[in-house]
Amino acid sequence: MSATTNKQIQKAGDNANQIQTQTFVQNIGISEERVYDIVSAACDRAIESCLMESRLAVEQRLNSFKDELYAIVGNQLQLFESLREPSCAATLGAAANAAARTNSADDHQMLAELLVKRFESPSDRHVATGVSKAIEIVEFLTDEELAGLTVFFAVNRYTPSSGVIGDGIKTLAGIYESLPLNLLPAGTDWIDDLDILDAIRYSSITSLTPFLDLQFDMLKGYTVxxxxxxxxxxxxxxxxxxxxxxxxxxxxxxxxxxxxxxxxxxxxxxxxxxxxxxxxxxxxxxxxxxxxxxxxxxxxxxxxxDDSCVAFIKENLKKEMFKLPVLVKVHDWWNSIPLVPRLTPAGECLASANARRLNSSLPE
Incomplete structure (x- = not known):
């Protein structure tokens, strides 16, 4: 909570255990050399399964995938401790196979982000299911479909933490600015395609909650x-x-x-x-x-x-948000969605992985 003097109350952040994590890194039980050996072995198995004529292309793709994975993991090699869980090792193999099938660097980044998400929660079956399915369909997503999936996820999941309304709205705009708003899809084809890929489910019976109504409910501290x-x-x-x-x-x-x-x-x-x-x-x-x-x-x-001021506050919230063009753009796109999508576990994993790929400061 912010205040007008030097006294404040703050919400404990999701990363409050950073010191603990650093200590864990120092006591890591798997060496850097062993990590490289494990990843290389998974990639070698993917190479062995390909045709001789395509081996050079596959090797180049897997080298790109490994580079992206090491870049994202950075000094958090303790994440590879999760490979002690056989299902996590199998996910690594599946990601390597998927990386061999696509020459897109963005796809390789996505696969690396999905692996990190899996390694961060090795015993979470919901995450395991979502990541496994997401890895299967990464190569089939168009840029526009992924953009729509990611922004839809971001509107529903990301919200500012500042107690100061102006600062919070600017933070929200900053989040959206880091996303691919120039690729947002129109119509229903992208929703149909994502439904086929099992990234979303949708209903045509009800209507999507308008953007401003959704934000009014999500930003309760601002709209009381x-x-x-x-x-x-x-x-x-x-x-x-x-x-x-x-x-x-x-x-x-x-x-x-x-x-x-x-x-x-x-x-x-x-x-x-x-x-x-x-x-x-x-x-x-x-x-x-x-x-x-x-x-x-x-x-x-x-x-x-008190509900007596709802209409007045909602109108003022709109005025504050519409001062920022990026929020107008997201508002207009959101309100143009003709159906009511619901993200599946795979869709959530893909959207959050892409959001973090584009803006590494976003929380999980």
């Missing part, structure tokens, strides 16, 4: 009604913050609902991972909130929810 300025509710909120030992400047003016105030929180239903900081020095560890502080925030968020 809030409490009126100088109202009895505001006084009650300030009292609750003081009683819980939280700074009162956590209550800020509502950017989308003038005359009201809200907590500078992106989420209004997630409190367990919040950390409290007394200053802006990120090197100082945050302090987990007490049960009393969590209950105070939960009470304030519930008090801030």
């Amino acid at each position: 009604c809030g409490v009126g300025v100088d109202s009895a509710e505001e006084a009650e909120v300030l009292e609750k913050l003081e009683e819980a030992g939280l700074p009162t400047d956590l209550l800020v003016d509502h950017e989308l609902n003038p005359g009201y105030r809200r907590l500078s929180l992106r989420y209004i239903d997630r409190f367990d991972n919040l950390l409290y900081r007394h200053d802006c020095d990120a090197s100082i560890p945050g302090i987990p909130l007490s049960n009393a502080q969590i209950e105070a925030l939960r009470f304030i968020c519930q008090l801030s929810q």
Whole structure:
């Protein structure tokens, strides 16, 4: 949560265990040389299965695949510990075979990203199923189909974490800017093709939720009604913050609902991972909130929810978003989708792998 002074509450990030990961790398049980031997052996088996006349082309493709895999893994060689699980080793072989069938460097990057996703969750059967199927169909996707799949996934899954509305909307725009918006498909052919490939399922009976309605629901911390300025509710909120030992400047003016105030929180239903900081020095560890502080925030968020301002806030959200052309483009494309797609496990794996291929800073 951001605030107007040097006090803030922040949501613990997904990468909060980076130090732990670094320690794991230092105690890795598989050497770099052994990793290269394992990957090379999988690629050699793919070469052995090809015709003599195509061997040179296959060797070049597999060299490209290996380069992409090593580049993505970087110094996280501990991921290859997952090869102790036989099914992960089989996935490596399947990826090598798929890499041999395509001369696209983008496909090789995708296959490498999918392998990393599999190695990160070696015992997750849902991931295993999705990655295995995704590897089978990578070579059959057109650039436009993959773009549509990725942006559809991104709209549904990526959301900002900043408690400041303007910053959050800019972050969302930045995510979309890193995606292939210039390749977005039109019509229904791309949906039909992805359905055939088992990347999506779709319904023609219902309508897709409009982009702004979807964002209004996803960005609940931004779109709550809030409490009126100088109202009895505001006084009650300030009292609750003081009683819980939280700074009162956590209550800020509502950017989308003038005359009201809200907590500078992106989420209004997630409190367990919040950390409290007394200053802006990120090197100082945050302090987990007490049960009393969590209950105070939960009470304030519930008090801030009122349907009376929905139309007004939604219109102001639209105005803020439409200041950024990239959000207008995504809005227009999303609202033009004639069917209601639903991503399968394979579609989710393909979309998330492509998003991370294009923007490595995106979370899993």
